[in-house]
Amino acid sequence: MNAEQAPNSPHIAVVGASLAGWRAAEQLRRSEFGGTITLIGDEPHQPYDRPPLSKQVLAGDWPAERTVLAPEDQLRELDLTARFGTRAIGLNLADRTLTLAPAPPAGADQGDYELGDHDTEELGFDGLIIATGARCRALPTGGLSGIHTLRTLDDAMAITEAFDAHPSRVAVVGAGFIGAEVAATARGRGLEVTMIEALPIPLGRVLGEDIGQLCAELHREHGVDLRLGVGVEHFVGGPEDRVTGVVLTDGSTVDADVVVVGIGVIPNTEWLEGSGLELDNGVMCDETCLAAPGVVAVGDVACWRHVTFDEVMRVEHWENAVEQGKFGANRLLKWFETGDDSASSEPYAPVPWFWSDQYDRKLQLAGRIRSDDTSEIVTGSLEERRFATIFGRSGKLVGVFGMNRPRHVMQYRQLITEGATWDEALSFAKE
Amino acid sequence: MRVVVDYDLCESNAVCMAVAPEIFEVRDDDFLYVLNETPDEAMREKLVEAAERCPKQAIAIADD
Numbered sequence: 001m002n003a004e005q006a007p008n009s010p011h012i013a014v015v016g017a018s019l020a021g022w023r024a025a026e027q028l029r030r031s032e033f034g035g036t037i038t039l040i041g042d043e044p045h046q047p048y049d050r051p052p053l054s055k056q057v058l059a060g061d062w063p064a065e066r067t068v069l070a071p072e073d074q075l076r077e078l079d080l081t082a083r084f085g086t087r088a089i090g091l092n093l094a095d096r097t098l099t100l101a102p103a104p105p106a107g108a109d110q111g112d113y114e115l116g117d118h119d120t121e122e123l124g125f126d127g128l129i130i131a132t133g134a135r136c137r138a139l140p141t142g143g144l145s146g147i148h149t150l151r152t153l154d155d156a157m158a159i160t161e162a163f164d165a166h167p168s169r170v171a172v173v174g175a176g177f178i179g180a181e182v183a184a185t186a187r188g189r190g191l192e193v194t195m196i197e198a199l200p201i202p203l204g205r206v207l208g209e210d211i212g213q214l215c216a217e218l219h220r221e222h223g224v225d226l227r228l229g230v231g232v233e234h235f236v237g238g239p240e241d242r243v244t245g246v247v248l249t250d251g252s253t254v255d256a257d258v259v260v261v262g263i264g265v266i267p268n269t270e271w272l273e274g275s276g277l278e279l280d281n282g283v284m285c286d287e288t289c290l291a292a293p294g295v296v297a298v299g300d301v302a303c304w305r306h307v308t309f310d311e312v313m314r315v316e317h318w319e320n321a322v323e324q325g326k327f328g329a330n331r332l333l334k335w336f337e338t339g340d341d342s343a344s345s346e347p348y349a350p351v352p353w354f355w356s357d358q359y360d361r362k363l364q365l366a367g368r369i370r371s372d373d374t375s376e377i378v379t380g381s382l383e384e385r386r387f388a389t390i391f392g393r394s395g396k397l398v399g400v401f402g403m404n405r406p407r408h409v410m411q412y413r414q415l416i417t418e419g420a421t422w423d424e425a426l427s428f429a430k431e
Numbered sequence: 432m433r434v435v436v437d438y439d440l441c442e443s444n445a446v447c448m449a450v451a452p453e454i455f456e457v458r459d460d461d462f463l464y465v466l467n468e469t470p471d472e473a474m475r476e477k478l479v480e481a482a483e484r485c486p487k488q489a490i491a492i493a494d495d
Binding site for chain 1: 442443444446449457458461486488
């Protein structure tokens, strides 16, 4: 189909009802799209916000309802058909149809779940927004209970319940951002925590050795038993197949009755295999988020060439889900008007940004940094745990990291957006 | 049009300051200051963007 054949009242299917999909649906209406919208999400819940899960929800401070992004009245206002608890399991680009099925019940392994033909249905579309996000990488549990990952509201409720039961020790596997937040929240609840990280320095590859070292110190100061440079060999269990400990690659055992594994995510693209879309660490899009004629991908699942960083990227940040969701919705509407012509479309080229709250520190990173970038502290110091560091490459400012320096992070982020040189950034620092 | 910040939610990420520096300022004390609580209608688009991009969803626009 091309743009000339687009029907007068087209139907847009949004697959994925988390932040990116929800923002995309909202933007379609805001841009005065008058056709029909179906919002399909495999979780049973209304769209909700994930950042509070590892913080306020796990801390026991917020009830689950407080994370809702789209209350019933807002859903109604958008005049869309919501299909929650439904999963897209196939895409036929030639016929422009999706195959839908009931989502597996929470906790069911994908492999255990088999569909009868009668359970599936076909849904036609004129435009498609793919926002199926990502899921947690898991470790083999050996059939033990008490081993969690944290991605969904149901995950968070299960961990909260486990924390409420006063476990004697929580083992956190992975000292990345999710692991660090879970550890910080568990310590805030007075729980004993052991954190296990395969790298010698947590976040060392992302933030460099000095800042990574500082993150390690933060954990230790807050009473976390931090085990670095070791991996998980296997889990051990006790009565009723409940986990009782973690055997590490150095042969030691950590006794724990709750385990939270935070070792990264995998983009949810399996349902698109064989569809003709290019899948390579996500759904490959052009620089305007178009993955195929009339198909855009947004949020954690989308991979695209970023024209100013000259890099193919997939961004898992909260803000990117908001921005790319909105951008992708508008790109799709433009496709209805003018077709595939991406050359005349604005490229999607934001300066990625994210934050992480750990203990009483706020960590923020904007831009794209690599371990061999030049770096310089422009305000504060590592010692006072309140500083901003800028990163440069090939004479350009490419990133800024801040610990409790939000104002500076945003100022340098703006400079990155403006294409500032490294020298310009340094002279800005001296002002 | 009135800018309402829920300071119990606000954690001074300063995203709003980047979007609408005329209205929001995070100062060196790490607190957010609203420079103009009743901005002109012309600012609405920027305010909506600031509210949407606030990672704590701490900003609201009241029409009263």
